[in-house]
Amino acid sequence: MSLAPAAERSPQAQLLKRMFDAAVASALASRCVPPQLPLAPRGRLIVIGAGKAAAAMARAVEDHWPGELGGLVVTRYGHGVPCRSIEVVEAAHPVPDAAGVRASERMLERVRGLGEDDLVLCLISGGGSSLLSLPAPGITLEHKQSINRALLGSGATISEINCVRRHLSAIKGGRLAAACYPARVLSLLISDVPGDRPIDIASGPTVADPTTCADALEILRRYEIELPREVAASLEEGRGESIKPGDARLARNQTRLIATPQLALQAAAKVARDAGIAAHILGDDIEGESRDVGTVLAGIARQVARYGQPFERPCVLLSGGETTVTVRGKGNGGRNVECLLSMALALDGHPGVHALMGDTDGVDGAREIAGAYLAPDTLARARRLGFNAREHLEQNDGHGFFEALGDSIVTGPTLTNVNDFRAVLIEA
Numbered sequence: 276m277s278l279a280p281a282a283e284r285s286p287q288a289q290l291l292k293r294m295f296d297a298a299v300a301s302a303l304a305s306r307c308v309p310p311q312l313p314l315a316p317r318g319r320l321i322v323i324g325a326g327k328a329a330a331a332m333a334r335a336v337e338d339h340w341p342g343e344l345g346g347l348v349v350t351r352y353g354h355g356v357p358c359r360s361i362e363v364v365e366a367a368h369p370v371p372d373a374a375g376v377r378a379s380e381r382m383l384e385r386v387r388g389l390g391e392d393d394l395v396l397c398l399i400s401g402g403g404s405s406l407l408s409l410p411a412p413g414i415t416l417e418h419k420q421s422i423n424r425a426l427l428g429s430g431a432t433i434s435e436i437n438c439v440r441r442h443l444s445a446i447k448g449g450r451l452a453a454a455c456y457p458a459r460v461l462s463l464l465i466s467d468v469p470g471d472r473p474i475d476i477a478s479g480p481t482v483a484d485p486t487t488c489a490d491a492l493e494i495l496r497r498y499e500i501e502l503p504r505e506v507a508a509s510l511e512e513g514r515g516e517s518i519k520p521g522d523a524r525l526a527r528n529q530t531r532l533i534a535t536p537q538l539a540l541q542a543a544a545k546v547a548r549d550a551g552i553a554a555h556i557l558g559d560d561i562e563g564e565s566r567d568v569g570t571v572l573a574g575i576a577r578q579v580a581r582y583g584q585p586f587e588r589p590c591v592l593l594s595g596g597e598t599t600v601t602v603r604g605k606g607n608g609g610r611n612v613e614c615l616l617s618m619a620l621a622l623d624g625h626p627g628v629h630a631l632m633g634d635t636d637g638v639d640g641a642r643e644i645a646g647a648y649l650a651p652d653t654l655a656r657a658r659r660l661g662f663n664a665r666e667h668l669e670q671n672d673g674h675g676f677f678e679a680l681g682d683s684i685v686t687g688p689t690l691t692n693v694n695d696f697r698a699v700l701i702e703a
Contacts, residue, residue: 288648290550291631291698292684294543294591295645299635301542302465302534302691304328308335308398311463311533315342316394321458322346322361323382323451324398325406326477327636328465330356330363331690332398337361347385348398349378349406354688369641370423371408376416379409379446386451389458397451397460401467401636401692403477404437409445411515418503419443422495428608429498430601432562433468437478441517442491442510444478448517449525452481456524465534467636467692469560469596473530483525484517491515536560536595539635539693543593552700553590561596565610566668568598569617572699576618576628579701588627592699600640606672609640611695612647616673618699619649620664626651627702633684636692640674645686646696647677656680 300306322336322344329348334356336344346361351368366375386395410419422443426436441448452460460481468475473482492510495502502510509515518525536559544554557575561568575592578584586592600608611632622628633639633646657664657680667676677683 285650287629287700288650290547291629291648291700294546294698295631295633295684295696297542297546298539298693298696299689299691301539302635302693304331304335304691307465307533308332308463309339311531312336312339313394313396313461316392316459318390318392318394320344320394320396321386321389322348322396322398323386324348325403325480326400326465326692327351327354327368327402328400328691329398329403330354330358332400332463333358333361333363336396336398347378347382349375351402351406354690356690366406366408368402368405369427370420371405371416373416375406375408379407382451383446383454386455386458389455391457393458395455395458395460397462397481399462399477399480400465401476401694403480404440404447407444407446407477407480411443411445411509413505413509413514414443418506422500422506425500426498428602429500430564430599431494431498432599433597434475435494437475438486439491439494440478441484441486442488442515443506447478447480448484449479449482449522450518452528453518453522453524459527460529462528462530463533464530465691465693466532466536467694469562471532471535481528482530483520483522485520488513488515534691534693536693539696540593540595543696543698547591553586555586555590555592557592557594559595561594561598563598565598565600565613566617569614570621572697573618573621576622576699576701577625580625580627588701589703590701594697595695597694600671602671604670604672606667606670607641607674608671609642609674610634611639612673612677613668613671614697615647615649616664616668616676619653620668624651624654629700630698631684632695632697635689635694635696637686637689642674644674644678645684647673647684648682653680653682
């Protein structure tokens with residue numbers, strides 16, 4: 276048995292969905308790219324890029340650039356957008372594939388041999404780490420695939436994962452910008468990482484990297500990731516060192532953050548306030564185990580509902596960032612649905628608390644589902660249908676739980692990514 280989509284069942288769900296839509300809309304390429312386009316260079320303009328929003332960003336450049344241009348961008352399968360002069364290649368995410376390797380090689384070829392009068396416009400968004408998948412010398416794609424899978428299920432933070440990725444790569448960690456030298460490089464970044472650090476957005480292909488091979492090796496050992504002999508040797512000997520601060524090849528580089536999680540949360544907050552409900556942003560870079568974050572958010576919601584502390588109700592609590600899932604069960608993971616299911620268990624049907632959590636790219640974990648909606652009667656409906664919420668959580672199967680209830684939020688590819696979105700509505 277399945278129920279009607281949650282967003283069509285209640286005014287609370289509809290409000291939360293409008294807030295999610297506003298967060299996504301704030302980061303769409305058509306809105307945030309055109310105001311950041313540079314003046315035309317004396318030489319050529321070459322457009323390159325990688326990420327879930329890369330094709331949409333390339334299209335926005337073409338629609339607003341008055342002169343000639345060319346280039347190549349790589350995006351996730353299903354996230355392509357037709358372009359006239361910029362070639363769009365699709366590849367795999369979150370585990371890299373051969374298409375990403377070939378796209379990376381061709382991108383490096385496109386920027387070699389440029390002059391000082393040329394400008395490289397680099398369009399970077401979340402997902403670029405997997406899509407720019409060219410391995411460092413001596414390391415194979417299979418090595419990167421196995422390590423990436425292990426890291427994604429280990430509970431490592433995105434910053435830790437990207438540190439490893441930079442030191443197994445021939446294009447990330449500033450290497451792409453170094454290949455553009457002596458041309459000028461302008462990178463437009465849509466941030467999907469806590470803290471908006473350029474080095475962590477797509478693993479920083481155009482910015483200097485202060486971390487080292489030793490740092491990457493320590494992370495892999497801490498999470499007990501089994502390493503092929505070739506990878507261990509490369510890191511131990513420092514062969515995969517990235518481009519460091521002060522490198523002359525990056526002296527003419529410039530980066531601009533054009534969309535961030537904080538701006539997305541502010542857009543969502545405006546929707547709530549326009550509806551007459553106070554909105555409070557708890558933070559745009561919350562990290563930690565997804566189920567732990569869900570438990571904490573449930574505790575805050577109960578305090579607001581019972582005592583009006585620290586905020587008067589009605590109100591909406593907003594947060595973003597990137598939590599992690601340590602996969603131990605047979606489910607598909609999904610940071611947002613795991614957080615939401617944990618919150619549901621902690622609330623145990625507390626009246627007057629609704630929540631929506633989703634990934635702004637439309638894909639939460641390994642499923643083509645953005646996230647889900649939680650109502651006060653969610654657990655009661657699940658019990659009537661014979662579903663055990665705690666068992667689903669232990670199996671890392673939040674998607675299976677909410678999908679069976681008809682409470683999944685499905686958007687399709689949004690063509691942008693400013694990370695997780697969490698909204699908790701506490702009624703009067």
